[in-house]
Amino acid sequence: MNVDYNAEPLVQVKDLCKYFQVGRHATLKAVDGVTFNIWKGETVGLVGESGCGKSTCGRCLIRLYEPTSGQVLYDGKDITKLNKEEQKEFTRRVQMIFQNPYASLNPRMTVKEIVGEGLKLQGMPNNEIEAKVQELLETVGLNKDHMSRFPHEFSGGQRQRIGIARALSVDPEFIICDEPISALDVSIQAQVLNMLNRLQDELGLTYLFIAHDLSVVKYLSERVVVMYLGTIVETATSEELYANPMHPYTKALLSSIPEADPRRAKASQRIPIKGEIPSPINPKACCRFANRCEFATERCFNEIPQAREMSPGHIVACHLMEQ
Numbered sequence: 001m002n003v004d005y006n007a008e009p010l011v012q013v014k015d016l017c018k019y020f021q022v023g024r025h026a027t028l029k030a031v032d033g034v035t036f037n038i039w040k041g042e043t044v045g046l047v048g049e050s051g052c053g054k055s056t057c058g059r060c061l062i063r064l065y066e067p068t069s070g071q072v073l074y075d076g077k078d079i080t081k082l083n084k085e086e087q088k089e090f091t092r093r094v095q096m097i098f099q100n101p102y103a104s105l106n107p108r109m110t111v112k113e114i115v116g117e118g119l120k121l122q123g124m125p126n127n128e129i130e131a132k133v134q135e136l137l138e139t140v141g142l143n144k145d146h147m148s149r150f151p152h153e154f155s156g157g158q159r160q161r162i163g164i165a166r167a168l169s170v171d172p173e174f175i176i177c178d179e180p181i182s183a184l185d186v187s188i189q190a191q192v193l194n195m196l197n198r199l200q201d202e203l204g205l206t207y208l209f210i211a212h213d214l215s216v217v218k219y220l221s222e223r224v225v226v227m228y229l230g231t232i233v234e235t236a237t238s239e240e241l242y243a244n245p246m247h248p249y250t251k252a253l254l255s256s257i258p259e260a261d262p263r264r265a266k267a268s269q270r271i272p273i274k275g276e277i278p279s280p281i282n283p284k285a286c287c288r289f290a291n292r293c294e295f296a297t298e299r300c301f302n303e304i305p306q307a308r309e310m311s312p313g314h315i316v317a318c319h320l321m322e323q
Ligand code: SF4
Pocket: 247, 248, 249, 287, 288, 289, 290, 291, 293, 294, 295, 296, 297, 300, 305, 317, 318, 319, 320
């Protein structure tokens, strides 16, 4: 889909913070000063290890969490300042597909009830809901025989399709896909990714695609945002990021992607990331990657690196970029 980067972004995330108080003197800084845009019709991949704050960030964008500070603008409006009518419209326009298709569907509801719930809330008459649910199920590769069944009667891939049909039921324009394939068998993952791609083309959707693995977002995303411990370390177009990664963390993440071609696998060197991701509770004012970075200097342990635009749209937060 063609993306108009001269237009105002559909989603603007500005210095977003989401903190959780976890004790009298302990603050978990899940998202800490995150800034990025999403333009209409594009897919932005939000990538990082588990615990880096990417899902919390996604939940702030759909108002499942209220930000501690900062702003999320949707279509130019601050989503925390919508009136009742605007909030209702926002709830329709922005949907989420969850990571776990086993937990995200009510086991006591039939597929018709699950997919038709949003239609009912939108005021669609009962006699029209059945036909619409059938149409939605066909859109995601299921059929009308599935309508009267319960979630436990389906495989993981089929359940994720039901979750996608539910998200599509209210005719959204922006969908946050929170690791939608990570709980699925590898054999099913490509099918779901291809379907999301097709739906984007057919319905003109915009996606934020959250993943822990750069290889998953490579073929889907126009741009990629790499997060580490609540902060963004690098943002670039997919093409630029994969050809010319600059942040040591992005380089290490990329080097961990298995290479199918044995000659290239031999040539490419794996950069191990030592240690575990540290705790996001009361983090020090320094580079959050410092204790795992092979290039860390004293400065990295004492000063937060500022984001710098190294080339148009390629933004990196690392002291090394000053050299
Ligand atoms: Fe490594 Fe320092 Fe750059 Fe952080 S700022 S990524 S520690 S070189």
